[in-house]
Amino acid sequence: MTPIAFINDQPFSITPGETILKFVRRNFGHDFVPTLCDAPNLEPFGSCRVCSVDVALVQAGNAKAQASCHTPVIPNSYIYTDSDRIKKLRKNIIELVLTDHPLDCLTCEVNNNCELQTVAARVGIRDVRYPAGKNHLDKKKDLSHPYMTSDFSKCINCFRCVRACDEVQGEFVLSMSGRGFDSHIIKSNENNFFESDCVSCGACAQACPTSAISDVFESKSVVADKKVRTVCTYCGVGCNLDVAVVNGKVKSIQAPYDSDVNQGHTCLKGRFAFSFYNHPDRIKTPMIRRNGELQPATWDEAYNFIAEKLTTILKDYGADSIAGISSARCTNEENYIMQKFIRAVIGTNNIDCCARVCHSPTALGMQRAFGTGAATNSVEDIKHTDCIMVIGANPTDAHPVTGAKIKQFFMKGKPTIVIDPRRTELAKYATYHLQLRPGTNVALLNMMMYYIITEKLEAKEFIEKRTEGYNDFCNQILKVDIAEMESITGVDRNLVREAAMAYAKAPNAMSFHGLGVTEHTQGSYTVMLISDLAMITGNIGRKGVGVNPLRGQNNVQGAADMGCQPHQGAGYMNAYDPEINKQYEAFYKRKIPFGKGLKIPEMFDAAIEGNLKAIWLMGEDVVQTDPNTNKVIAAMKNLDLLVLQEIFMTETCKYATVVLPGATFLEKSGTYTNAERRIQKVQKVVEPLEGTKADGQIIVDIMNRMGYSQAPYEADTMLEEISQIVPFFAGVKWSELGDNGKQWPVRKDGTDTEILHLENFQRVDGKGKFHYFDFKESNEIVKNGKQYPYIITTNRELEHYNSGTMTRRTGNVDILTEDVLMIHPDDAIKNLINEGDMVCVESPRGKVDIKARITDEVKPGILSTTFHFPDVMLNIITSDEHDSEAMCPEYKVVAVNIRKSKGSFKKQNAPLKV
C-alpha cells in the first residue's frame, strides 16, 4: 500500500522521498504554500521559513512548524498549511523582512512580478510594527556591466542568486559576506559585476525574487505585450527562450523553467545577445553589384537578375556549374527547401552546408560505426552517468548550458577525463587531463584502447553480441607501439592508462566531443575510435552512456538531416543511388541528379579552376570562417554569380553579386534540431524588419521564378512535407511538437526516442562496427613543421559566436573586445614577447598580427586563438588540409612561426559599413 499523509485532514498518497512542499504542490498547485527562498531549479535551502507548515502526528494534535521545502513528508502525518499559528508566523517573518526593504513597489522594476510583494500581499501585511532602525536602503546600484545590474537595497538575503551561481552555472562568483544583519551579497572579491569573474549567464537575475539582481533589459518586468517561446539561435544546445515583446520589438529574454533542454538556464548569448536583430547594420534591401558596387535594388529586380543569370549559366555550363551552400543557422525547413532547390530546380548534387567545416566527420564516422550520425544519448543522461570524457571540446565556452551541467558533474567527485591540448575550464576540474599535442587524437585513443584490452576491461558480452570486426581491431591495437605514441602525443602513458581504466571501469561512461575531434585530417577516424571506445566498454544503448557530439551550431544536426550534403539527400538516403533517387524524383516531381556533387572545399577548387560559375550562399561568411582566406577570396572572385542571403554585410559580401536580406531567428518560424536530436519549434517573435524576408521564403520565391511551383514558406506545411520524405521525421507534426519538441526518430504514431541503439545498431546487419586506424601525422606538420615549428589551434570564447557577426553587434562586445593569442610563458620569453604585444603569426599561407596573452593554458610550442573578430582574419593562415573522409578543414593544426610584430597594428580588414 502506498503511504499516505494528510493535508488539512484530506488524505493523499506520498511519492517516496518527497518534501512536504512538493507533496502539497503536487496536490494543491504551485502557489498553495507561499515561498521565498525556494526556486524551481535550485536545491531546497530552508532559509526564509515562509513555507513553514504545521505538522502533527495525530489529527489536530500537537503540531510543530516545519519548513516544508526541505522537510520530508512523514507517513500518516497531518499537515496543516494555513493554521492561525502558521499564518501569524508567515506574517511576522515577512514583517521582519520588510523592516529592511524599500517600500517603493510602484516604481520598482518587478512591480506585479515580485515574489516578496506577492507573499506580503497574501499574508496581509498592513503595517510594520518596528520603529525605523538600521537598514541597507542606501546601498548603491551596480550599473557597471553591459547586462547585469544589482540594487542590493532590495536584497532579502534569500541566497537564491548565490545558489543559482553555484548550483546552476557553477561559477561561484556570488557569495554571502558578513553575518546576521550584516549579511550581504558580494561578487567575487567585493567587486562590481563588470570586474568580477561573472560570466553573465543571468541565472542569478532570473533567480532573484525581487529586483535586487536584474539586467539592463528589465527581464522581470511585466511590461510586455506578449511572451513568445522559441529556441536560441546560437549553439547546438538548443535552449528554449521566453521572449518578451513590446510594441513589436524584443524587450528581453528569459529561460523557461519547464524546458527539458535548459530548465530555466541559458547563457549570455541566449539571454542577452539579441540586440543584433534590429541593429542599424542589418541589411534592409536587396543589393545587386553594378559597376563593381553593391547597389540597392527591389526584390523583383534582384529575383529577375538572379533567375536570368542562373538560367544563362545553366544553359551555357550545365547544372553542375552551380552550387548551393546552406546554413546550419537556418531552420530545418529552410535547409530542406534549399537542398530541394539545388537538387530539384537547379538539378545538381552540389549542395553542402557549414556542417562540412565542423561536424561532417562526426556524421560520417558515427554512421560507419553505429549506422546513425547523431548523438546516441541525451544531455539529461549526465544525471545518470558515472564517468564523463570530454574530448576536443570546450563546452563551458562553446556550449555553456550543457557545459555548466558537465562542470557540475566534474565537481561532484566522479572520474572525469578531458582530452584537450588546452587546459580548458573543464580540464582544471578533471580527474585526468590528457594534454596532447594537437592532431594526435588517434594516437591517444589507440593508447587508451590498448590499455583497456591489456587490462582485460573490455565488455566481452557486449562485443560478442552487438558488434563486429573486434578480433581484427584487437590484433591491430595490440601492435600499437606505446612508447612511440607516448612521444607523439606528449602524454604520460600511465596517465593515459589510468584514464582509460577509469572510463572502462565506470558502470556508465559518457563521452562528449567537439570540433577538437573533427577538424583534423584524421577527424572521421577519431570519431570512429571514440565509437570503438564506447563499444569496447559496452557504453552504448542505455541511459548515462554513449557518444555525444556537441554540435556547434543551433541546427547543424538538422541541416545534415535535411540533406544539405552532396552524397545524401533529405533523411540521409544515398543521393548517388539511381534507385533511391526514384523516390526523391517521385516526391519532388522533377528529375533528380545522381552524379557526384561538390563539397565546400571542392567548390572553391572548382571555382578557381573555372568549372564552377555560381554559388548560392545562405547565411554563411565563408571568407571569414573557411580556412585559407586568400584562396576562398580567389574562388569568390572567380565566380560569375555569387548570391548571398545575409543579415549583415559580412566579409563575403565584399565579393557578392547579389545580396538578399534574410531574417533572423526572431523573425521567422520553423524548427531547429539540437545536438540531442531534439526537433524544437522556433516561433516568430516579431515581424521581419522591413525589407527583409525569411530565408526560406527567398528560396521559395526563386524556385517559383524558375518555374517550380512551391507553396509559400510556412513552418507547419513545410514540416509536413519533410515528414513525408525523411523517415525519422515520420511522426513529426508542427501542432504536436509542444513546448519541448521531440527527439528523432519520431515514429508515425508520434513517439520519439531519447536513446539510440537500445537493442540494435542502425547499420545493415544491426551490429556496431569496430574500425582501426594507424596514427598519421598531418600533412601540415610533415610539410611545414620544420620551417614553422609552432602549432596554432583555434578555439572559441564564451562571449562570441563563431565569426561574431551577431555577437559583435550586441553588448557582448563590451565584455570581450578582441581576439588574443594564447602563448606559453616559455615561448613568450624565447621570442621576447610581453603580455599585450602584437605577435606576427606566420604560416605558409600568410601572416596575421594578434595580441599576446601569456598563459600556461597551452603547452610550450602550442598557440591558440579565436576568430571572432574580422580585425585579425585568422583564417588567412589556416591551411587547405582537411579530413581525409569528410573534407572537414583542419582548423586545429596549423604550422606557424611567431615573432614580435614589427609594425603597429592596422585594421586592414575592418568590416564594411553600408
Added chain:
Amino acid sequence: MGKKILLEHIDKPGIKSYEVYRQNGGYNSVEKALKEMKPSDIVEEVKKSGLRGRGGAGFPAGMKWSFIDKKSGNPRYLVCNADESEPGTFKDRYLMEFIPHLLIEGMITSSIALESNLGFIYIRGEYKWIKKILEQAISEARAAGWLGHNILGTGYSLELVVHPGAGAYICGEETALLESLEGKRGNPRIKPPFPAVKGLYGNPTVVNNVETIATVPWIINNGGDAYAKIGIGRSTGTKLISACGNINKPGVYEIELGLPVEEFLNSDEYCGGVHNGKMLKAVVAGGSSVPILPAELFLKTKKGESRLMSYESLSDGGFESGTMLGSGGFIVYDEDQCIVRNTWNFSRFYHHESCGQCSPCREGTGWMEKVLHNLESGHGKMSDIDLLWDIQKKIDGNTICPLGDAAAWPVASAIRHFREEFEWHIEYTHEAQKRNYGLLKSTKEFFAASVV
C-alpha cells in the same frame, strides 16, 4: 569529594606533558581498544555507559556513533567540536589547556570505534594558544607511536588535525562547523541528511564535544557499566561545570551528576556561595542560551522538590518553570543584577552571531537587541514586551539550526519570569536608570518563607 573522571589527575604537576600523563595511566585505553576490543565493542561500551553529549543537547553519544554509516565504504571522520563560545561556558578550554592528552587519547579511542582514519579538532579561533598546546600533544603522541601509520603494529592508522575557527559562534553548530572545516562560509546545513550519513566532504561523520570525547578513555578502561553507576538515572557520569557570576569561587568543577544545586552553589568544594553574602536573584544553569530561572524556581522545582544538577531535574517543569543543563555554563546573578540589561547583553551576542541564513533569526535577533536596548536605556513602551515575545516566538523552532532557539530562549524566559522587572523599567524609567530592580516579589517571598 565527588567522583573525578576527567579531572582526576589535573593537579599532578606536569600532567600537560606526555610523560607524566602516560605515567598516570594515559593512553591505556588506546592499547586496550586496539588490542582487546573490536570497534563495535567500544561503541557498545559507550552505549552502556549512558554517556550523553556534553556540548549542550545531551544526545546519547553511543547512539550517535551507531548511526554512522560504515557500509558505504566511504571514509569516516570524527570531528571534535572545540568551538566553545557560548557565553558562560569555558569547561573545554580548561580541559584542553591543562590536560590536553586526555582529549587526544579520547580522539584516538573514539576514532578506533568509528573506524576512522582522520580526525579533526575544530577549535575556537580565539583559543590560539590552546591550538598550540593540542598540536604539541599530538606531536608527542605521534612520537610515542599513538598516532600515525600502523599504530602499535595493529595496522590501524590515524591522523589528527587541529583546525581553528575564525571567530564565529555559529561554527559551534555541528553542520556549520563542517561547512567551515570544508573551507566554506559557516552556514548550517539543512537536516536530514545528518552528519552521520553525510557529513564532512559528504562522508559519514561524527561530531562530538571535547568533554564527551575526553570521557571515552575512562569508559574504555573501566567499562560502560562502571560509568553508568556514577550519576543519577539517565544522567550518568560526571559533568564539567564552568561556574561564574556573583559567586565566591568561580571556576571549572567536575561534579557527579545528581548533585543538589544548592550544594553546588553553596558548598566550599564548589562555588562557595553567593559573593559578599548577597541574596541569589537568578541563575542561568547551562550557558547563555538556556532559560534563566529566578532563585526560587532554580532551587526548587514547581513541585517543591530540590533541584539536582542533572539533565532531568534541571529541565523539570519544561520551559514554564525549568531550564536545561546545557553545556554547563553556570552563571549566577545576585540581587544587584539587572535582568533586562543581562537579556539585552545576551541578545546583542546572538544578534552579532546570527549567520543571517534564516530570515527570522537574521532580522529577529537584530530587532530583539534593538527593542531590549530601548527598554534598558529608558525608551521602552509597554507594547515592546509583547513585541519581544512575538519576535522570540517567531524565531523559536523556525530556523535551520538551534542558534535561533538559543537566541529566543533567554528572551522568552526573562519575560516569562521577570516580566515585573521589565514593566518596572518602562513605568519607572528614571528610577530604572539609577538603580536595579532587586529581587522579584516571588523570590523575596520564597526566601522569607525558607528562613521561617
